[in-house]
Amino acid sequence: MTSNTLYIEDVDIGDEVPELVTSVSMDQVTAFFASYPRSNNSPATPSRFNSDEQAKQEGLDGPIIPGVMSMALVTKVLTDWGTGAKFKLLDAIFRQVIPQGEPIRAYAVITDKDEDNNTIELDVYIEPLEGQPYVRGRASMELTSRGN
């Protein structure tokens, strides 16, 4: 993550939050679910997230990334942006399933700024490197003010 402090006075509508380009493997998805509070180390039931065969039985091309993990990736883009930026809200729609192992791009663009309350609104996206978004939504963050 960047170590710079983000000040509300230094950002403007239209600014883009640094993107995250990544791909998510089945091992990462497995580790993600294993980190849940009540998970145990027993083998997971085959699902569209951990089984190519099960995913195909459900009409998918292959295993996919869970929606909650795409929420985590978008949130990480926002919280990695800089110090002093507090996450407030993320409201996202999962428009298409996200295949595992394919490059994806997560980013956000500032759409509104309220200097009285030190908050910004953003549009957020997860997209393939080419094509229509997998995830679209909006977010709200609170930044630090130089005046405080």
Added chain:
Amino acid sequence: MGIEPTIDYDRSVLGIEVPGEPITIDREKVLAYAGAIGETNPLFIDDEAAMQAGYKSLMAPPSYINALILSSGRPDPKVNFGTLSFHSGQAIETYLPIYPEDVISTTSSLEEVYAKTGRSGTMVFIVWKTQLFNQDGNLIATARESFVRR
């Protein structure tokens, strides 16, 4: 707009706030979650950095509330439609940090179940709202999720 079909489900669940099983936040699980999403923000992985920033210790990444919601359990409305269910969207709003050793309680309620017919046929949407509280009774986050069945 056509008339949407009546949906067969357990209406006794609708609008009822159902408590989930309280969960004590485990530091190792939080760090494992942070690792699984490639988290590098020191507030979520480094006690000292978090304390220097004014927090009492490292805290869970904001999206960790999903791990708590899915782990706390909620009733099955037994929606009798379709064979496949997908998570179609979610809104999360956070108010207070979640720290290791916090005890988080949830209440979930089924907000609505409705059908929508489009070019690809009829789909049924199931919408849940969950509130999360810490051991002091403070509201720390809310989440509204929708699932689609087809």
